Amino acid sequence: MPTLFHHPMSSSSRFVRLILAEYGFPAEFVEEQPWERRREFLALNPAGTLPVYVDDSMRALCGPNILMEFLDETHGVLKRDRRLLAEDPFQRAEIRRLTDWFLTKMEQDVTRPLVRERVYKLQMTAAQGGGAPDSKALRTARANIKQHMKYLSWLAGSRPWLAGDRLTYADLAAAASISVLDYLGEIDWTEIPVAKDWYQRLKSRPSFRPLLAERVRGITPVSHYADLDF
Numbered sequence: 001m002p003t004l005f006h007h008p009m010s011s012s013s014r015f016v017r018l019i020l021a022e023y024g025f026p027a028e029f030v031e032e033q034p035w036e037r038r039r040e041f042l043a044l045n046p047a048g049t050l051p052v053y054v055d056d057s058m059r060a061l062c063g064p065n066i067l068m069e070f071l072d073e074t075h076g077v078l079k080r081d082r083r084l085l086a087e088d089p090f091q092r093a094e095i096r097r098l099t100d101w102f103l104t105k106m107e108q109d110v111t112r113p114l115v116r117e118r119v120y121k122l123q124m125t126a127a128q129g130g131g132a133p134d135s136k137a138l139r140t141a142r143a144n145i146k147q148h149m150k151y152l153s154w155l156a157g158s159r160p161w162l163a164g165d166r167l168t169y170a171d172l173a174a175a176a177s178i179s180v181l182d183y184l185g186e187i188d189w190t191e192i193p194v195a196k197d198w199y200q201r202l203k204s205r206p207s208f209r210p211l212l213a214e215r216v217r218g219i220t221p222v223s224h225y226a227d228l229d230f
Helices: 011-023 040-045 064-074 089-123 133-156 169-183 193-203 206-213
Strands: 002-008 028-031 052-053 060-062
Touching: 002 011, 002 169, 002 206, 011 028, 011 064, 011 169, 011 206, 040 052, 060 064, 060 169, 064 089, 064 169, 089 133, 089 169, 169 193, 169 206
Parallel strands: 002 028
Antiparallel strands: 002 052, 052 060
């Protein structure tokens, strides 16, 4: 069976897990601590980043965008109306743009620093960079959340789904990132009802259930995290 090396608080890992679930494609999930830089893991991906997908022939594919394209070409094209990438070239470009927005820009501005300071540092040794959270990094990341959520609200309010008329990779990328922040209680949903409605639709999908049931050692999620009607 194919194997996905992931971390439960990695938005890119969650994104690929959602794709696999939406397409009904089985895989074994192996939790990886990327800061440990295990020799065996670096042999698969010298960059040391997640996620990494290893197929039945032991070939490794690294990174969310690479995996998105691979899974679309090998499985998505067979799904017809359930395909997560559009047929129209312009719509495909918009889906890719928004996927990159949430997995790259929002990751840099918000998700990565919050996860590093609030999650990873608790599990890292001092030699690995662990320790007390950097309050400045937390303040900067939290200040960036509002702008990203405003943009998400605009997208959700102007289209049936983020990139157009149906569910796409853009929605899964955004939901993967938002779910990490929601787990940590970093989002004030009272200020963004349109985004909240969109996220409720995503949370209610069967593909989301494993994420909502998952817990990170030492960190309890916010009380409404697994609630579909929050």
